[in-house]
Amino acid sequence: MPITRDDVAHLARLSRLALSDAELDHLAPQLDQIISAVAQVQEVAADGIPPTTHATGLVNVFRDDEPVPCLTPEQALSGAPAVELQRFKVPRILVEE
């Protein structure tokens, strides 16, 4: 199933990327080409084969529950675009309908 320009616009919204019309025109055929190439994995007979998420096989690595030093508020805020009252200052997240 080919990837349409509308599909790519939808993916851009999901990905929080405000793409221009020109970018959508450019990316749509490229993504279609890439997705049809990677769809090759569907040829592989893999029924009953367990998935691998991670090559080492490590699960649930714990450490002792002891406090350790961490960043100071000043360090944590040092790269922030906006700061107020020793907090990250962010735009409103609730929009009036």
Next chain:
Amino acid sequence: MDNLTTMTAAELAAAVAVGDVSAAEVTQAHLDRIAAVDGEVRAFLHVSAEYALAQARRVDDRRAAGEPLGALAGVPVAVKDLFTTVGAPTTCGSKILEGWRPPYESTITGRLREAGAVLIGKTNMDEFAMGSSTENSGYGPSHNPWDLARVPGGSSGGSAAAVAAYEAPLALGTDTGGSIRQPASVCGIVGTKPTYGGSSRYGVVAFASSLDTPGPLGRTVLDAALLHEAMSGHDPMDSTSINAPVPPVVAAARHGDVAGLRIGVVTDLSGEGYQPGVISRFTEAVELLESLGAKVTELSCPHFKYALPAYYLIAPSECSSNLARFDGMRYGLRVGTGSAEEIMALTRAEGFGAEVKRRIMLGTYALSSGYYDAYYGKAQQVRTLIIQDFEAAFGQVDVLVSPVTPTTAFRLGERTDNPMAMYLADLCTIPSNLAGNAAISVPCGLAEEDGLPVGLQVMAPPLADDRLYRVGAAVEAAFTARWGHPLLTEAKGLKSS
């Protein structure tokens, strides 16, 4: 003492340790070299004499005080610009992190500083390590010291170019699908992807967490081993770090010997699409190994042909999740006005380059409901089959060999608007990332049609990284004896040297 920039890391560390030269002199010589040639190579995004010389002086002070020196004391190391470094910016080659100063140090750069290494600068890279040429950098491409019109490979292309141009004897890179081995190959140097989990990812800005592997680049096999050993080992700050001893890579690099070693040639990694000069140098390297006493057999890993498509589902899926953190809220660029969601979308659209956007959307697609099983789920099963191929092969042989990449360095601009052509550069390197085993690129000559370097890839089972260096050192010694000089001395791309 002259020619400080052409000495190996091993020689420099020895000279600093006995006091023949100071760490500050070694560092200054490399800063001078960078000033002389980096206008052409553009390997570095950030170089600070003050930052580097302060580290060098600490080494000299420790020596003067009679304190023990680390294995890399006084040796300059160039650092790919995705390791967080306190005191130097970290951009990941992206405009979204332009000018960012990390508040914490990566485990690996911290360990290297402890070992006395001098972090001399931050190197250029494809944005967030996505690419095979450095052309996806937000700050312009680096150039190959063999031919400035060609790419140095990628994504650790700045690191490879810096080492090949004698701007640093050693460099750090990361390898997610080949990003150390492929640039090492096309720049004619040595580069290793350690076993996944053998080198810490703490403070390494994430691209695809189940694949990202920090590793060394150097001009000799021994130098790469010295950096490999100094940077490796268990790190409680990385939950995927393996709690096991570091394989004896330095000892192996000092004793290159393949007599009796069982070597498997992966027949699936050759044929159509491979440049003839790459195949002829590879074949010559295999014949050399046989003449040195290795038992060479051919074998097939039938699922390797699905490694590239599986990788381009798994890596973008992980990337789409990891790069969600770049939202313009806590660090980095913030663009526009309006709601948080509008600002996020505007910031990401302006801050990310085309390849990063392609991969985020590809990953978002592969993880979408309705497509997950057919794409991401299937790719994870293919990953299991590739691991099984490796296990079957390593039941028969000690190491596997193949070319590192199907072609020599391509021309700048040649593949920038053809993503699939760019992705093919990682055809031979990706299987080891999916399986998490160790692999190295060692120079094995120049392709006859273009005079550019070709690399031999050696792959070893997980935690058998020392075998890479044993084979690598044997190949390096035999080829250097045959050629009469190290391969890199034939690189004549720089006008200023």
